[in-house]
Structure formats: structure tokens, C-alpha cells
Amino acid sequence: MESNIFDMGKIDIAWCPGCGNFAILKALKAALAELEITPHNLVMVSGIGQAAKIPHYLRANVFNGLHGRALPPATAIKAVNPDLTVIAESGDGDMYGEGGNHLINTMRRNPDITNIVHNNMVYGLTKGQASPTSRMGFKTPVQVRGVAIEPFNPIALGIALDASFVARAFAGDFEQMKEILIKAISHHGYALVDILQPCVSFNKLNTYEWFKTHTYYLDNAHDPTDRTAAFGVALEENKMALGVIYQNSERACFETTTTVYEDNKGPFCNRKPNLEKLNDLITSKGR
């Protein structure tokens, strides 16, 4: 399948020239095409922010919901129609800040969805405040004396909660990013892909160059099923590891824990209540 099946044609894209979002969009289209996922079978779920506009820039079904709230509807959509490929994609402020509780609990629930987070360590759409992943000391119009709280570590959180797939990619490396996305989308269960991405407008600290010198790729010696080793990787301070850091394929997916597909494999949209059973239930309430 060609990745242009996802192209929207001539549209006005709200991203800044040079933004890492363009590369992420391109890699996502390529990954989806390689996996033969059609636009009709794909649901892009997002929140609010510059990254969260991505569903409008590729042909797919779209649920562009509230800031921080992409994961709950994504979980529900997959549960109601497991045949769909569901991707929840937003920025670091949306997923790690506003949506923190949903992040924790979606990792626990383990729906078969892919969670892509554009992590540029700054708030873009609201013009340059600190994000949950901003480094200590990072100065902004709000954090005027520099960020004074520890940055959020999504990788360590994911491994701590036994999230079934935890990876990190870099928007400056198209091929590797695409490969990681392919693995994440193919994984059965919740898959987090944290994508490091420069913000050319508001983050003059974490630039393409900065990310290049502060990251490295995991080699074959790393065993992603080794949770303790993965946790060690997640806590490394000098350089951030890129690649699939942790994977647990043993966990059951949320939608397989429900009983709604045992007797009826059909889609929800055609289902009607069983009034006969309901009458039996009501009669039993008379006792």
C-alpha cells in the first residue's frame, strides 16, 4: 500500500515551518501503509494542542476530543469495535499533564491501542510555557526563574506500571521512527511511543542538535522483555535511549476481558436489546 492513500490533498496545515510534527505525520503514514491499514479501518483519536491536530492532516476516521482526554474515548472505541485500529495521539502537555490520570489507568487497562506522544518539552499552542517534560531550569514567560520541578519520565512510568509496550523515538530520524511505529501499532495491547521532537518556535534549548547529542539507540544487547533492565534504561540521566525499551506481550487486552463478544460477534451499531431476557429479568424482580 502507498502512503499517499492517507494524503488529504490541499489543506491548510497549522504547524510552523520546520516543526517535527511534519516528520511524525510522514512516518505515521508510511508505517500505516506498510501495515496495510486502510483509512476506513483507522480511528485517530486526539486531544488539544498542535500535535493533537494531526488527525485532521491524514485521511482516517477522527475523534478529536478534549485536552488531555484522548485515551478514555480511544479505549471505548476499541472496546466497542475491536476490528478498528485505534491510535491516540497528542502532545506532552495533553497526554502527560492534563491527561495524567488517564495515562496511568490506560496503561493498567491495556486496551489494544497505540499512544503516540509528541514530546517537545514545551507548550506550543499556548505559546511557550513549561510542559511536564521541560528540563529543570528551562526559562519561559511563566516559569520566569526557570522550571523548578522534576521533569515527568513517561518511560519510567510505563515500565513501573507494566505498560505492555514502551518505546521512544526521535522525530529527526525518519526511518527509525517509522520502524518503531510499525512495532508499536503491531503490538497487541497498549503501546506508548514517546517521540522526541524539537519545537522550532518556543524551545530554543531542546533543538535538533540537542536531541542528537542527548540520545542513543539501544542495540541488540538490550532485552525489552527484561523489566528490570528496561527500568534501568528509563532512569539513565545523561543520554536518553531510543527504540523499544520495554515489551510485555503476556498481558490480556482490555477488550478481551469483556464478555460482549462471546455470543455475538456482530458490531455494536446493529445490536438491539434482548427484550425477552429483559422480561424474564423483570419477572424475576417480582419473585
Next chain:
Amino acid sequence: MGNIPRKIKDDVSLVICGSAGKGIQTVETILTQLLKRSGFHVFGTKEYMSRVRGGSNSTEIRVSSTSRPSLLDRINILVPLDKAALKHVQKRISENTLILADKEHFGPVDEKEAQGLIDFPFSQAASDIGGAIYANSIVAGLLAQLFGIDQEEMSLFLDQFFSEKKPEVIENNQKAAAKGYEIAQRIVEAEGIAIDIERHPHIAEDIFINGAEAVGIGAIAGGCNFLSSYPMSPSTGVLVFLSEQAEKFGIISEQAEDEISAVNMMLGAWYAGARAMVTTSGGGFALMEEGISLAGVMESPAVIHLAQRPGPGTGLPTRTAQGDLELALYSGHGDFPRIILAPGRLEEAVYLTRDAFHLAAKFQIPVFILTDQYFVDSYYNIPSLDFQSKNRENDIIETEDDYRRYRITENGISPRGVPGFGKGLVVTDSDEHDEAGHITEDLDMRVAMVDKRKRKLVDMKKAAFPPELVGTDNYDTLLIGWGSTYPVIREAWSLLGREDVAFLHFSQVHPLHPDTSAYLRQAKKRIVIEGNSDAQFASLLRRHTKQEIHQTILKYNGAQFSVEEMTTRLKETIDIKE
């Protein structure tokens, strides 16, 4: 002692009171089931503290010749399971109250407290049988005997009720019930007690449910197959009921991490083709508000069961109120249409909850079912229900290539597709959007979309449930109520016996039925009755009908109006001169 009326006719108010976790519930279940099977009209309601053990909780069981499903202040028979219970219901005790108390278990009581106490030594009897736990069956047996329930009938019921317990336990409960009958016979003979209530054998076939079950049954009838909620009193009963039924009826039931997640899951579920709902209460609903607004802009169906309790803040978690009407009405930022239903009777809760799903799907809007603690926790017998007449219509279309989720239409309703069903793509957005669903800042498109959403109101008003008039058409004074107050206002109204007074009950409070103004215009005096301190429904009526509301009868102490209180306040209010 000789002054206490020993003969009670037609309508008995029985109250059992004790600390939490001490088995009131067991006595209540056994007794009410037996009474109902025996052909009595039975109503039960409870008030309880926000704690797991201790304190004082009480259950009122009203047994009557005709259906009277409303709270009484009066107590004909009181069974206080401990001394604190007496104090807890003190205000409701009169010289006409028979008090059946275990004097030995009570310990020393002062002379005043001792007056009118009839000794009912169940504690010693229970421990003789095998432990304090058997007190429940003794109490149930005693009360069953007072109401003239056949002992054999009780014995059969207990075998069934305890069927999953060990044989020894069943046997001991049988012994305990028999002991209750024995003590009762002694008391009846000594005190000359006689209860005379007409039985109707057909009641045995009636349905016996509480408000939470009524909402749950209605949800199933409406096709509910997805429930996401966070537990919060008093809304949890619906979550529990539907979770129990989930496997049988193909429902995904998920306890969300918080109410924000719950409401957003619900919207995701509708988007993908489910019929979804949330059940919540004031503070939890407050957290859902942004999600309601999302439903507004996405034109997503949504069903919200909002069981009210007194706020603000945590308020009184286990008590009742009608204080969230304006919260529901104005919840969510921005302008968008919604429907608010407020059942007053159990049948109404069943049918309105069912219809809430149909209306939500048809108009693609949020629909609220507004109940309260009193409503969801009260139960009574109702005749059978009919679901065959109204099943789910095919409200989801198979999409074509050029499908646009928000196609501008005359009635404002755009045919709804779901992802994966048809050739089209389904794009929905919390941003203002174009017809295809994509984000836009075209200000003309913005106006077109707001107007489109608003146009639905025309048909929504046509579909509104009309208010129910109780009494003659030639009224001068109109009593107006909504939601759970229906039975109590109706009973108090009938006790008044005034032909110039009618009662208008609203089970849909927004948008109001077009006949509302005419009903109000006919009255010289309009009195709105509701369970909040701001007279929220009165404000809504004034604004909607441009007519004056002359008096309000409000209650906001956390308890429902009783029949006696309603009667007194109606008498006080009806003849006030302007």
C-alpha cells in the same frame, strides 16, 4: 398503655431502626418480599448515614390496601434494634406508636423512655438458637405474624432466601422465624393488636423494584450496551445493577478512574456505535461538565443519570435533594441543546430512561435522567411493564464515499455514521468544524453550525413529554412539582380534598412542553414545590412562561417531604393572600 390504638386499618407505617451493618436490610428484604407475595401494597424507603458501621439508619415500610408509595412521618409500629435507634426517630414517635423493643438488650431506660415499650426479647432468643445473626429472622417472623402472613408461607420463603447457605444455617433461620411467630402470638394476645389491611392476590405477580433498578431496566430496554462510571452515592445503585446484568445483556461496564474519564469513554463508545451512559451524582457530574460540552459540539448522543444529593461540595452524601436542576441545565460551556427528564414514579423511570436513549440517538444530544437519593433507594410494587412497543430504531446509517458527519440539514439533524460501517470516514471534532467534521475558523461556518445545532430544538419541543395534570381542569390553584415528589404531592393533594386545587407534575423539565404556559395561565395561584432552597424549577417556569409563581414550598434538609409535612405546608400555603 391502654391508650395505644391496637387496631390499625388499611395503612401501616412500620419502621425498623438500628446501626449500620446490623441486618436491617435482611429483615427488610424478607419481610417486604413476604408482604408483597401475600398481596399487600408495599412501599419501602430508607435513610442512612455516610458510614459503613454504627450510627443509626432507618427503613420505613409502608403496607397498605391501596398503592401509597410515599414517605410518612407517622410510625405505627417501631422496631428499634438498639437504644440509639429510639433517639434517632424520636420526633416521629407519638402516643400512637407501638414500640417493640428488647428491654433486656436495651439496658436501663429512664421512665419516660420505658413508656409504651412492649418487650420483644429477641437477643436472648437469637443467642439460644446459635448467635446474634438469627435476630434478623426472629424480627422478620414477628412482623410477618403481625401482618397475618401464613407461617408455612414464610418457611417456604426462607428455604428459598437462604438456599445458598449451609443446611444448619437454614434450619436455624427457620427456628428463629418460628420463634418470632411464637413471641408475636404472645404479644398480640397480651396487647390486643389487630392489623386489618385488604389483600389483592394479583400483587403477588407485580414487579418489585427500586428507583436504581428502574433506571437500569430502562437503560437495558433503551439498548444500553456500554456503561462507564465512577462510584458515588447515590448513583452507584445503577452502576451495580447494570454491572450485574452486563454479561446477560452484552453490556461493557467499566469503572473509570474518574468521572472525566467516564464521560469521555461514554462519548467514544457512542462514536463507535454503542449506546452508552454514565451514572453519577452532583460532584461527580461537575467533573463531567466539559464532556457534556464536548457532546454538544460533537453532536454526540449521551445519556447521563444524575442522582441528586445535597450540595454544595460533598454536602450530605447519603441524603436527598433536587438541587442539581440548574447544574444539569447549564452544564457545559457554550450553547447547545439538551433534554432533561425527571421521573416521579418507578414506571416513569423505566420508560423515560429507555426513551432517553432513543431521544439521545435521534437528536444527537445529551439527555439527562434526574433522580435523587430518595428516588433511587425507594421501592414498591408496580404492575407489569411493556417494552415491545418501542425498540431501538436504526439510527445509524451505512456511510457513502462522500459522507459528511455534519451535513447541514433543515431540522438540524445530520445522519449519523460510525467508523467501519460503510464507505465514508467519520470525523468528529471538539473544535468548531465544517460539514466534514474538520477543524475550521471560518466564522460563517461557525454560525451555520450553531444554527444547525439549535434548529433541533423545534422537533425536540414537539417530542417533549407533557406534564401530567392530577385533578379537575377547573382549578384556581395549581400545585407544580417535578421528579421524585410526585407520589407525596399527589397523596397530600388527595387528602386536601379540594376541587379548586390541581396538581401538575413535570417528568420533563427541559425543554418544557408547549402546553406548559396554558396550564399555568389557567391558575389564579401557582405554587411550585421542590427540594432545593433556590426554587430552581420556579425560576425556569417564570422564564419560560413569563408568568408569576406566587408561592413556593421548598425543602432542603436532606430528607424527602413526608405526606404529613406536605399536607400541612399545602394547607398553610394555598390560602395565603397575595
